[in-house]
Amino acid sequence: MSIAGGQRSKGANGWLLSAPALVLLVFAASGPLLIVALYSVLEKGDYSGVRWILSGDGWFRVLFERDIFDQTVSLADANLSIFWRSVKLSISTTVITFVLGLPTAWFIATRPAKSRAFWLFLITIPFWTNLLIRTFAIMEVVRNEGILNTALISAGLISDPIQIMYTDTAVLIGMTYVYLPLMVLPLYAAIDRFDFRLIEAGYDLYASRWQVLRGVILPIIKPGIIAGSILVFIPSLGAYVTPRLLGGGKNMMIGNFIELQFGQGQNWPLGAALSTVLLLIVLVSLVVYTRVSSRDNPHG
């Protein structure tokens, strides 16, 4: 009986042990989110900040704009195109990093055990360098007088430099470069566990190379593909530095647009509402993605 009693008292006070984590979750994670949500429904201050009056204006201006002369309401095309560009660029980045990352991860996973560490080291090196510096390095490659254009011109392939800087292509190149390791590492972990004898079994059972890839390899390394895609897609959607430097002022993504509201735009409620929208896009994407990717395999 005393043993049972001891267990009960342990159970009753056990939650205290998780108190530090609880405090961290409530104040450090949920707290700021709640402040963002709260600010989004307040009225904008005269210069910056908010006035403590409830207002739907921040949310209204996420999608709509009001003509300053006749007060007519119309869709905010500029905002929508920023959302659309962000989602489009993030999906493109995810797809491109997957297409580049799969053979890379496959290559590393099929090296002898001794040299794998070296290849993984090469993949992770960029993490050690400041993002700003890496982005400037990409600028040096793609700008009109940069390495790429100089090489193409001197090779006689083009006569005038290709305008890559300050286009979506530059942003895409930059984000692909920055987020590629986040795709390669989970793919590598999945391929490393893959039983390569299954490939022979596939060939033996009349599958072509393509069928082995689609029917055997991809379904089995799917957890790695899902992890890599999420790791790339989420930060891509909220990217700030890369689109700012490579896309210039005109080719904004959501991250830059939000920053604008808290800086020059001086519209904190709109910025807060946009942040919440970004969060919702991420959540909805995750739900849709995991649903779709596990549909064909109930056990995946």
Added chain:
Amino acid sequence: MNTNIAVDARNIGKVYGNGPSAVAALGDVSISIEQGEFFTLLGPSGCGKTTLLRCIAGFETPTSGTIFLSGQDITHTPPNQRPVNTVFQSYALFPHLNVAQNVGFGLKMLGRPAAEVAKAVDRVLSLVKLQEFADRLPQQLSGGQQQRVALARALAPEPQVLLLDEPLSALDLKLRKEMQSELKRLQTETGITFIFVTHDQEEALTMSNRIGVMSQGALLQVGTPHEIYEHPVNRFVADFIGETNFLDGQVDGGRVRIGTGDMLDVQLSGQTGDVTLAIRPEQIQLGTADAGLTAKITEATYMGTDTHYTVSLSDGSKIVARVQSNSVGAFKVGDTVGIGIDTKAVQVLKT
């Protein structure tokens, strides 16, 4: 050309690597396997039997030689275009597919309509008695069940030849015995040519129509289990298949003089000079020490129905005799006994 030949491998050589570090896994192996035969490639690990099997499956391309399947040259045909299926040692079942999907994989890849695939899967699963497991995933099955799924998966496309790469080695003894008779039954029922690779001589003897014994990349002897056991061509085969005593001797006037000076009246077929006699333990009788060959018992091991006696001849060479436990009064270690050898059964091997 004989139309009953399923697999005809001619002068197959396989060398891994090149230059001074090259390793020859197979050196000039020729073998003909008949349609509907249960053929076993037997040998110790590293003898090249699995390499030969992988050449037939298409996973390896021989460095030299030609492989014919039902008369067609398939030496350079990729594995997915050969009507040959493999049961892998590790089973290699697809972990993301259930049993039915695993079994139907080959037919699906061949582009058969779904209804036909489903019917074939049903039929093959009932053949291996796994109908009720169709919806399970491989990792939810026991080792023996996984083994049968692997078998069903390879049988479903009705290959001309089924290759089995030590498929029973991961099973415990009882299950292995069960699967041996199961395999034999499946082979008889389907009529498919089986090529079975194993290092277990007992497995080979009990299951096969014919056995090919391999060592160090060479095929030493091909024959029925009876031929291989009773008439091994050399010392390696005699030693590898069952227990064998070897006695060195010289041919002398139609008989063989062994180390003790005794003459044995064995059946010679033209051998001269130094020879090795291969004598199975059951071909040796022990009796009272009077005339002829005598020996001292150094070890007695009771095995149930049999007792194994290790005896030492007067020249110090040791041989093992297997005697039915109840046939004679038990001998004791240290006894001197008379040795009777069934000389007609003794194999004379070139040294």
